[in-house]
Structure formats: C-alpha cells, structure tokens
Amino acid sequence: MLTGSEIEDGLEDAMRHPDPVIDIAKLSLTFQTNDGPVHALSDIDLAIEPGDFVSFIGPSGCGKTTLLRVIADLERPTAGSITVNGVSPEQARLNRAYGYVFQAAALYPWRSIAKNVALPLEIMGLSRAEQDARIKKNLELVNLAGFEKKYPWQLSGGMQQRASIARALAVEPNLLLMDEPFGALDEIVRDHLNDQLHQLWAKTNKTVVFVTHSIPEAVYLSTKIVVLCPRPGRVYDVIDSTLPRERTLDMRESEEFLKIAHRVREGLKAGHAYDD
Amino acid sequence: MTASKPTRPAFGTPAALASGIILCIAGALFSTAIAGDVAILNTPTLAAAFGVLAILAIPYAARRPAHPFLDLIFGALTGVCAGLLVPVAHAHAGDARFGFWALVIGFWLASWLFVDRMAAWKPGNPGLVRAVNLLIPVLFGATLLMIWELLVKGFGVPKVLLPAPSEIWVRITVSTAILWADFQQTFLKAVLIGYALGCGSAFLIAIAIDRVPFLRRGLLPIGNLVSALPIIGVAPIMVMWFGFDWPSKAAVVIIMTFFPMLVNTVSGLAAADAMQKDLMRTYAAGYWQTLFKLRLPMAMPFIFNALKINSTLALIGAIVAEFFGTPIVGMGFRISTEVGRMNVDMVWAEIAMAALAGSLFYGAIALLERAVTFWHPSTRGGRA
Amino acid sequence: MTDISLSSSPRGTSPFTGLMSGTTGPVAVVVLAIFAIWYVAAVGLNAPFQQELFERAGRADVPMNEFVAATLAQDRPVLPAPHQVFIEIYETTVEKNITSKRSLIYHSGITLSSTLLGFLLGTALGILLAVGIVHSRVLDKSLMPWVITSQTIPILAIAPMIIVVLNAVGISGLLPKAMISTYLAFFPVTVGMVKGLRSPDIIHMDLMHTYSATRLQTFLKLRLPYAVPYLFTSMKIGMAASLVGAIVGELPTGAVAGLGARLLAGSYYGQTVQIWSALLMAAFLAGSLVALIGVMEKITLKRMGMAR
Numbered sequence: 001m002l003t004g005s006e007i008e009d010g011l012e013d014a015m016r017h018p019d020p021v022i023d024i025a026k027l028s029l030t031f032q033t034n035d036g037p038v039h040a041l042s043d044i045d046l047a048i049e050p051g052d053f054v055s056f057i058g059p060s061g062c063g064k065t066t067l068l069r070v071i072a073d074l075e076r077p078t079a080g081s082i083t084v085n086g087v088s089p090e091q092a093r094l095n096r097a098y099g100y101v102f103q104a105a106a107l108y109p110w111r112s113i114a115k116n117v118a119l120p121l122e123i124m125g126l127s128r129a130e131q132d133a134r135i136k137k138n139l140e141l142v143n144l145a146g147f148e149k150k151y152p153w154q155l156s157g158g159m160q161q162r163a164s165i166a167r168a169l170a171v172e173p174n175l176l177l178m179d180e181p182f183g184a185l186d187e188i189v190r191d192h193l194n195d196q197l198h199q200l201w202a203k204t205n206k207t208v209v210f211v212t213h214s215i216p217e218a219v220y221l222s223t224k225i226v227v228l229c230p231r232p233g234r235v236y237d238v239i240d241s242t243l244p245r246e247r248t249l250d251m252r253e254s255e256e257f258l259k260i261a262h263r264v265r266e267g268l269k270a271g272h273a274y275d276d
Numbered sequence: 277m278t279a280s281k282p283t284r285p286a287f288g289t290p291a292a293l294a295s296g297i298i299l300c301i302a303g304a305l306f307s308t309a310i311a312g313d314v315a316i317l318n319t320p321t322l323a324a325a326f327g328v329l330a331i332l333a334i335p336y337a338a339r340r341p342a343h344p345f346l347d348l349i350f351g352a353l354t355g356v357c358a359g360l361l362v363p364v365a366h367a368h369a370g371d372a373r374f375g376f377w378a379l380v381i382g383f384w385l386a387s388w389l390f391v392d393r394m395a396a397w398k399p400g401n402p403g404l405v406r407a408v409n410l411l412i413p414v415l416f417g418a419t420l421l422m423i424w425e426l427l428v429k430g431f432g433v434p435k436v437l438l439p440a441p442s443e444i445w446v447r448i449t450v451s452t453a454i455l456w457a458d459f460q461q462t463f464l465k466a467v468l469i470g471y472a473l474g475c476g477s478a479f480l481i482a483i484a485i486d487r488v489p490f491l492r493r494g495l496l497p498i499g500n501l502v503s504a505l506p507i508i509g510v511a512p513i514m515v516m517w518f519g520f521d522w523p524s525k526a527a528v529v530i531i532m533t534f535f536p537m538l539v540n541t542v543s544g545l546a547a548a549d550a551m552q553k554d555l556m557r558t559y560a561a562g563y564w565q566t567l568f569k570l571r572l573p574m575a576m577p578f579i580f581n582a583l584k585i586n587s588t589l590a591l592i593g594a595i596v597a598e599f600f601g602t603p604i605v606g607m608g609f610r611i612s613t614e615v616g617r618m619n620v621d622m623v624w625a626e627i628a629m630a631a632l633a634g635s636l637f638y639g640a641i642a643l644l645e646r647a648v649t650f651w652h653p654s655t656r657g658g659r660a
Numbered sequence: 661m662t663d664i665s666l667s668s669s670p671r672g673t674s675p676f677t678g679l680m681s682g683t684t685g686p687v688a689v690v691v692l693a694i695f696a697i698w699y700v701a702a703v704g705l706n707a708p709f710q711q712e713l714f715e716r717a718g719r720a721d722v723p724m725n726e727f728v729a730a731t732l733a734q735d736r737p738v739l740p741a742p743h744q745v746f747i748e749i750y751e752t753t754v755e756k757n758i759t760s761k762r763s764l765i766y767h768s769g770i771t772l773s774s775t776l777l778g779f780l781l782g783t784a785l786g787i788l789l790a791v792g793i794v795h796s797r798v799l800d801k802s803l804m805p806w807v808i809t810s811q812t813i814p815i816l817a818i819a820p821m822i823i824v825v826l827n828a829v830g831i832s833g834l835l836p837k838a839m840i841s842t843y844l845a846f847f848p849v850t851v852g853m854v855k856g857l858r859s860p861d862i863i864h865m866d867l868m869h870t871y872s873a874t875r876l877q878t879f880l881k882l883r884l885p886y887a888v889p890y891l892f893t894s895m896k897i898g899m900a901a902s903l904v905g906a907i908v909g910e911l912p913t914g915a916v917a918g919l920g921a922r923l924l925a926g927s928y929y930g931q932t933v934q935i936w937s938a939l940l941m942a943a944f945l946a947g948s949l950v951a952l953i954g955v956m957e958k959i960t961l962k963r964m965g966m967a968r
Contacts, residue, residue, distance in 0.1 A: 412805075490686050506904045508904055592816045630817050
C-alpha cells in the first residue's frame with residue numbers, strides 16, 4: 001500500500017508530466033439478462049487528467065452511472081482496458097484511491113454524523129486520534145461543524161448529502177467519484193451545494209468525476225464535459241470548457257456559458273435522435 | 277368532525293353515558309338492592325357517594341363543555357364508589373338484586389365516561405401525554421377487574437367455576453413459596469435456558485447459512501413452513517428423550533424458538549440495500565467488517581421481532597410441555613394438577629404469575645429494542 | 661446488478677443450474693438432507709437398545725446390515741424411521757374405517773372441526789375489534805394496549821382450565837376447544853386488520869374527504885380494500901395458532917379424541933410411532949390449511965386487481 005507522502009510525490013510527478021488519473025481504452029460492458037445481452041457501454045475511450053473536473057452527462061440509460069461504477073470497480077468491464085491511478089480499478093479500490101458519493105446520502109441511521117464520517121476510517125484501521133482529526137477537518141470543509149452528535153434523520157436532505165461528501169473526503173483520496181449527488185435535492189439547495197462543491201474542488205485540487213443529467217450543473221462545474229448517448233452506451237462528444245477555472249454563479253448568464261450549454265444540448269439531442 | 281362548531285357539543289357519547297349514569301343511580305336509590313328488601317339507602321355512605329356521582333354527571337348530560345378538573349373529580353369519585361360497592365357485594369354474595377346491578381352498570385358507565393373524557397384531553401406537555409396514554413388502558417383493566425369482582429360476588433358464582441380477583445390475590449399472597457418454586461423451575465430454568473440456546477443457535481446458524489446462498493434458498497421456505505407448524509406437539513417426544521425434569525422443557529423451547537429466529541435473522545441480513553453494500557465495497561471492506569458495521573445493525577429490527585415473538589412462545593412451550601410429565605414442581609404441572617383438584621384459584625394464581633412473567637419478559641426485550649434500534653423509523657415514530 | 665456482472669460463470673447454461681438457482685432445487689436438496697439425517701439419527705438413537713436386545717438374545721456379532729435394519733424396525737423406537745411413520749399413517753388413514761377410533765382421519769377430523777370453528781369465531785372477533793379500534797379513539801387508547809398485552813400472556817396455560825370449567829357447567833365437546841382457538845386466532849387478525857384499515861395514504865383519505873364521503877363509505881370503498889392483503893396475512897398466522905389451540909385443548913380431556921389426544925395417549929404408552937404420525941398429520945394439516953388460505957388470497961387479490 002502507498003503511504004500518504006508517496007501518493008503526494010506521485011501527484012507532483014503527475015503535475016509535471018500529466019499522466020491521466022483515469023485511462024480508458026476500447027472499454028465495453030455487456031450485461032447478460034433474460035431478454036438477451038444489453039450493451040451498457042460500447043467502445044469507450046477516455047482519459048481524465050489530474051485536477052480535472054469531469055462531468056458525464058446523458059439521457060437515462062446511456063451508461064453514465066455504469067461507467068462511473070466501472071471506474072469504482074463496482075462493475076467489471078467485459079472488454080477493453082482501464083486504469084485508475086495507473087493500476088487496475090480493483091487495486092485502486094483496495095488502495096482506497098477514491099471517494100464515492102451516491103445518489104442518496106446512504107448514511108447509516110444508527111451512527112451519528114461524526115461516526116458516519118468515521119466509518120471508512122474505522123475500516124481502514126486508522127488510529128482514534130487520526131480519525132478524530134479527519135472528522136473535524138472534513139466536517140468543517142462541508143460546513144457541518146457542530147453537527148457531529150446529530151443523527152442523519154435529524155438533518156435536512158442537503159445536509160445529509162454534505163455529510164456523505166465529508167465521508168468520501170475523509171478517505172483523503174485524490175479522486176472523487178460522484179453519482180448524481182444532488183439529483184434528489186431542490187433547485188435552491190442544489191445551486192448552493194454546486195457552489196460549495198466548486199470551492200471545495202478549487203481548494204483541494206482533487207480530480208472529480210461527476211455524473212449528472214443537468215446541463216447547467218455540468219457546464220458550471222466542469223473543466224471537461226463528456227456527453228454520452230444510449231443503446232449502446234457510448235461517448236458522443238467531449239467538450240473542454242473554455243470557462244476560467246474560477247467560477248461564480250452569475251457566470252451562468254455569460255455568453256461563453258450559454259455557448260457550451262448549447263453544444264451539450266445539441267449533443268444530447270443528437271444522441272436521442274439516433275434511437276428514434 | 278370538521279363541521280362548524282356549535283355552541284354546545286352535539287349529543288354524543290359522553291352525554292348518552294352521563295344520562296345512563298343518572299338513570300341507573302336514580303333507579304338504584306329507590307329499589308331493592310339486596311335480597312330481603314334491603315335498599316341502597318340503608319348504607320348511607322354508598323348512597324351519598326353515588327348520589328354525588330349522579331349530580332356530577334348532570335353537566336355532561338346537559339352537554340356543558342367539561343373542564344379536565346371536573347373530569348378528574350368525577351374519575352376519583354367513580355373509584356371511591358366502586359371501592360364502597362365491593363364490601364357490599366362481599367357481605368351479601370349471591371343476594372344482589374336490581375338496585376345493586378343498577379349501581380354496577382352505573383359504575384361501568386361512569387368509568388367509560390371518564391376514559392372517554394381522558395381520551396379527549398389534549399395536554400400540551402409530551403410527558404403528560406405519555407402518562408395519560410398509559411393511564412387509560414390501566415383504568416380500563418382496573419374497571420374490568422372490578423366488574424369481574426362485582427359480577428362473581430353479586431351472582432354468587434362458585435369459586436370452583438370462577439374465583440373473584442380478590443380471592444385470587446389472597447391465594448397468591450398465601451402461596452408465594454409454591455409460586456416461587458414453580459417460577460424457578462419453569463421460567464428461570466426451562467424458559468430462559470431454552471430461549472437463550474434456541475435464539476443463540478438460530479442466530480449463529482443464520483449467519484453461517486447466509487454465506488451459502490444455496491442453503492439460504494433451500495432453508496428459508498422450510499423455515500417459514502415450520503414456523504406455521506404446531507411444533508408444541510414435539511413435547512411428548514422431548515419428555516421421552518430427556519426425562520421429566522427441566523431439560524426436556526428447555527428442549528421444547530429450543531425447537532419452538534429456533535425457526536422464527538432463523539427466518540428473521542436470515543431476512544434481516546438480506547435487508548441492507550444495494551447502495552449501502554456498494555458503499556462498503558468502495559471502502560474495500562472485508563466480509564466481517566461489512567457484517568458488523570452494516571448488515572447486523574440493519575438486521576436488528578428483524579432480530580428483535582423474533583426475540584419478542586419467541587418470548588411468548590418460550591413460556592407457552594415450557595408450560596404446555598409440563599402437561600406431558602414433570603417432577604412435582606413447575607407452572608404447567610401446578611396448573612394441570614390443581615385443575616384436577618378443582619383448586620381453580622390456585623390455577624388463576626399461576627396464570628396471573630405467568631402473565632406477569634410473560635409481560636415483563638416481553639417488556640424487557642421491547643425496552644432493549646428501543647435502546648438498540650433507536651434509529652429505526654418505527655421506534656422514533658417518524659418517517660424513514 | 662453487481663452480483664450478475666461479477667459472477668464469473670455465465671448463468672442458465674444448463675437446466676440443472678437453472679433449477680438450482682431457483683428455490684425448488686435447494687428446497688428439494690434440503691428436504692432430502694433432512695430425511696438422510698433422520699435415518700442416521702434413527703440408527704444412532706435406536707442402536708443402544710438394539711445392542712441390548714441382541715446381547716440378551718446371546719448374539720454377539722451381528723452383521724452390520726442386519727443390525728441397521730433391526731434398528732429401523734423396532735416396535736417402540738426412541739426415534740422411528742421415516743418409513744415406519746409413513747406406514748403407520750397409511751395404515752391408520754387408508755386401511756382404517758373413517759368412523760373407527762383408531763383411524764387417524766377420524767382424529768384429524770375432530771381437531772380440524774374445532775380448529776375451523778375457533779378460527780372463524782376468532783377471525784370474526786378480530787375484525788370486529790379492529791373496526792372498533794380504528795373508528796373509536798377511546799377503544800384505540802384503552803383496548804389496543806390490552807390486545808397487545810394479551811399476546812405476551814401464555815394464554816395456552818388457561819386451556820386445561822377452560823375445558824374443565826366449561827365441562828363442569830355442562831358445556832363440552834367442540835365449543836370449549838374452539839374457544840381456545842378463538843382466543844389464539846383473534847390476536848393476529850386484530851393487529852393485522854388495524855394496520856390494514858389504517859394503511860390508506862393520507863392523500864386517499866383526503867380524496868374521500870373532498871367527496872364528503874360518510875365514514876361507512878370511506879370504510880367500504882377505501883379502508884376495507886386496503887386491509888384485504890393484511891387480513892390474509894394475519895389469517896394465515898391465526899389459522900396456525902388455531903390448530904395449536906385445538907391440539908392443546910385436547911390434552912386435558914383425558915385423551916379421548918383428536919390429534920392432541922393421540923399425542924398424549926402415545927406418550928402414556930410409549931407409542932413413539934403413534935406420536936410421530938400424529939405430529940406429521942398435524943403438520944400436514946397446518947400446511948394445507950395455510951396453503952388453502954394462500955390460494956384464497958391469490959384468487960381474491962387477483963379479482964381485486966391487486967395481484968403482483
């Protein structure tokens with residue numbers, strides 16, 4: 001297993017000669033179902049550089065969540081190759097190289113917020129002092145300081161999702177995988193959390209892979225937008241954002257923003273037209 | 277319920293009850309209460325108490341909105357009246373006539389009215405709400421006991437058929453040594469040991485078969501079927517195999533408690549949803565870590581469900597198994613022999629103790645459940 | 661999803677793997693295993709007595725196969741072998757006249773009749789109580805806690821007394837036993853029906869309210885249909901409990917008739933084969949009664965359009 005400093009060295013290395021954090025080549029995944037094979041992913045080629053904020057966007061059934069799950073080693077591809085941090089996804093998972101945020105907060109109701117954040121740390125076998133330090137640091141990072149002793153059911157949906165982000169960050173991964181984390185929240189809370197997530201990303205310089213079906217969310221957050229289309233799930237377009245790295249919510253009215261949003265929308269439409 | 281509020285409440289249950297109370301008491305005061313032309317008026321305190329009760333009932337009958345304070349006075353007086361009625365019933369067992377029965381009905385209606393009023397109270401303090409919610413069933417039970425007492429005494433029902441609660445209480449107080457010995461034999465030995473072994477082994481086996489999906493699929497339908505079978509029937513076999521003393525009863529208890537626990541634990545271990553299992557996978561958590569940190573806590577509501585069902589089954593199993601042969605001690609043994617000797621009050625004493633032990637056992641597990649599954653929506657009374 | 665994609669072997673390649681991935685295959689295997697264990701246990705448990713028998717007969721070295729065969733053919737074995745029990749059941753059902761006191765069908769019929777009577781009374785009482793509890797705050801607050809408490813009381817302990825006392829006042833036969841069954845059956849039905857009658861969503865209750873439906877209309881058109889699935893589930897539990905009540909109710913009457921009486925008589929005279937056959941018969945009865953309710957449930961839910 002790599003120690004923290006080794007990972008940091010590796011990161012600095014990567015900054016100088018950017019090796020992709022995630023490298024996907026000719027990747028396919030076919031599910032065997034009772035109605036015959038379903039081609040969830042077909043011939044995906046994609047490289048994600050360190051420090052990128054990458055969004056997967058596409059209509060439902062396009063395989064964006066499946067692709068994220070392949071990166072996380074929750075699904076195994078049936079063809080092609082993929083590396084995460086230069087190793088196989090399974091090895092990356094065993095190294096606890098990433099933090100994963102699900103559609104729902106998936107907090108354990110029998111654990112307090114602090115204990116929920118401690119869950120992965122207990123599993124990793126960290127010392128109690130180290131656990132406490134990381135709980136404090138990451139709850140502050142998501143603005144949940146003071147809620148340590150509360151139970152998940154005592155918190156609002158937005159706060160629960162923030163706690164689950166703190167839980168993912170507590171592993172101190174260089175890679176954050178997020179599967180429609182704000183999909184179940186209302187527009188106002190969502191804007192707020194988008195802003196917070198952006199600041200978090202800017203502050204920590206982590207690589208983020210973010211699944212969404214919201215165009216403004218994808219354009220606002222991403223440095224790179226991957227548009228997928230269904231049947232079979234494949235990459236339709238990859239858009240490198242021309243927006244500056246620093247984002248503010250009012251940028252969403254800028255021409256630049258609308259141009260990118262337009263291109264994404266066109267891509268989504270084309271993907272839809274294909275299977276009509 | 278949502279109709280616009282009239283100045284006076286409609287002629288509903290309380291008014292009807294109150295009118296009934298007034299009628300009953302008025303009728304009782306001017307008729308024969310006890311055989312031999314004895315009237316209620318011959319016992320002045322009783323007559324006075326019921327008279328005041330009738331007067332207090334007037335506002336309810338007249339549909340004047342009552343104050344909780346008046347309700348309380350009314351309830352207390354109802355209790356006093358019942359207390360005064362019991363000695364009369366004891367002194368003239370079997371001689372009750374119309375007047376006496378009218379008072380019994382009056383008491384019953386008054387108690388009903390009081391409970392009805394209490395159910396309508398809206399205390400703001402949550403502690404008070406809990407106290408009222410506890411008091412209502414207690415009063416209901418006390419009323420039932422009181423009516424049982426008055427009916428048995430009033431009609432002069434022979435003790436061999438149905439003893440009065442007071443007679444059962446006397447029997448309990450004079451037979452504490454026997455009751456304690458029976459309790460030790462049946463509850464402390466057969467029930468507790470059988471319960472612990474049955475639930476414990478089923479729990480461990482459930483965890484073991486959970487790792488083998490084939491066994492899980494094969495055993496779960498059979499476990500469900502067996503849970504519906506009259507397993508109590510193995511009692512004679514267990515008595516033959518393990519002898520007359522408590523081990524054979526504990527064996528029956530083990531078999532009876534095994535399958536509910538097995539089925540519930542296996543279903544509980546499957547209760548964790550896919551997302552939560554994926555979460556543990558992203559942490560590269562091992563089997564045991566996932567078991568202890570996710571699946572066992574998730575299974576707790578199911579496990580406690582089985583523990584509660586089993587607490588009743590265990591007591592039933594041990595008592596019924598004793599019907600098939602015991603040394604000369606034990607609750608089931610006592611019940612079957614005293615029934616034969618027509619000592620029905622002793623039987624009721626045993627049943628009262630079994631009921632108390634059963635309720636306390638169940639209550640203890642329910643308390644433990646509240647502490648362990650405090651997070652579950654059904655415990656915290658909220659939505660998921 | 662995860663399981664499917666992670667399993668290395670493709671599924672459904674042969675009919676055999678298909679059978680084993682359902683429930684039928686595993687259940688069959690487990691049932692066979694139970695019989696195998698039963699035979700082994702029968703040999704093991706009956707062996708000491710058989711050894712004694714052979715020693716008394718002066719035969720020191722009996723061949724293994726003869727010894728095993730003998731352990732499975734004892735008259736009063738500690739544990740009868742499955743085939744002995746099945747032969748006994750066959751002899752006492754098919755080969756005996758139904759009216760004969762030695763016919764298992766005759767005894768099952770007696771137990772069945774008090775089970776069914778008690779079950780019907782208990783279900784009716786349970787539904788009535790549930791309707792009252794759902795519609796009356798007073799009953800909900802005063803009666804419901806006692807219904808719950810009544811479950812924690814080992815009520816079967818009263819069984820012998822009810823039988824004896826009712827006999828003393830001249831009520832005998834079916835009714836006393838049925839009363840015990842009633843007591844055991846009413847509880848699950850009450851609890852299940854209260855849950856079921858309260859299961860309609862607030863939206864649906866509000867909808868009935870916008871129609872200014874009466875309580876009776878709300879009950880018939882909304883609450884009752886919602887409660888039907890709950891009713892069937894609790895009826896299954898109630899039926900199983902009724903049968904237990906009927907069997908235990910037959911114990912104190914001096915082992916006259918019924919499956920409970922067969923159990924008691926068997927234990928008096930050490931007739932283990934008779935006990936086991938009565939036990940299996942009771943199990944069969946319970947299984948078929950519960951299955952019967954299951955079939956009724958399927959048909960009813962299908963006709964109501966609630967079948968999954």
